[in-house]
Amino acid sequence: MNIIKEVRKELKKHYDREYQEGAHKFFKEQVKIFGVRAKVVRKISADFYKREINQLEKKEIFTLVEEFLKTEFLEEATLGLDWLDKTKKRFEKSDFKLFESWLKKYVHNWATCDDICTHPFGYLLTQHPGLFSKVKVWGKSKNMWLRRASAVILIHPIKKKKMLKEVFVIAEILLEDKEDLVQKGYGWMLKEASNKFPDEVFDFVMKHKAKMPRTALRYAIEKYPQEARKKAMAR
Secondary structure, three states, X not given: OHHHHHHHHHHHOOOOHHHHHHHHHHOOOOOXXXXXXXXXXXXXXXXXXXXXXXXOOHHHHHHHHHHHHHHOEHHHHHXXXXXXXXOHHHOOHHHHHHHHHHHHHHOOOHHHHXXXXXXXXXXXXXXXXXXXXXXXXXXXXXXXXXXXHHHHOOHHHHHOOOOHHHHHHHHHHOOOOOOHHHHHHHHHHHHHHHHHOHHHHHHHHHHHOOOOOHHHHHHHOOOOOHHHHHHHHOO
């Protein structure tokens, strides 16, 4: 597709070797990175969306997004998912199946996992909370990115003061997960929930702190006053 070629040509103009080398340090896993700063990627995304992408049919946009996800380059995934998020008003409940397939096929790092889940996919779940029954299944997956996704997808609805019960369901499923990035994911989810429901989240933490990994616990209580944090961290 000409649009994809044009985007890649524009991205290559902003290649930064020093940034590329530094960016790799944020990932334990192997990640493909051009070396283009995030604010530049967002600017390119916005320019193309306004000029060309916004006029396309939803199906055409989804096809472009998947083409970018397939390459597994971080910048292309970021750009494609930004287009997807800009299209969210056109989402339908049935789009869940496609988005889920993308998670399973193309998500192999925390950045892309968080990008799709906290923005477009999280928006879809907020609009159709009945889809949680499908999300819940991810929490028990062998795929660590699906497990992380089961938590971070709830960050969008919880910011809208919705789906607190579901937050606690996922937190219990992931409570003793051994993967550091899954622990950080559900800890982050609880931290966001604490902004809206501080008492309920603190009660949950106090009830389960003996089994919660310290990483998840620290994330979850980050926004509380010092005395509350000390109480939660005490064994």
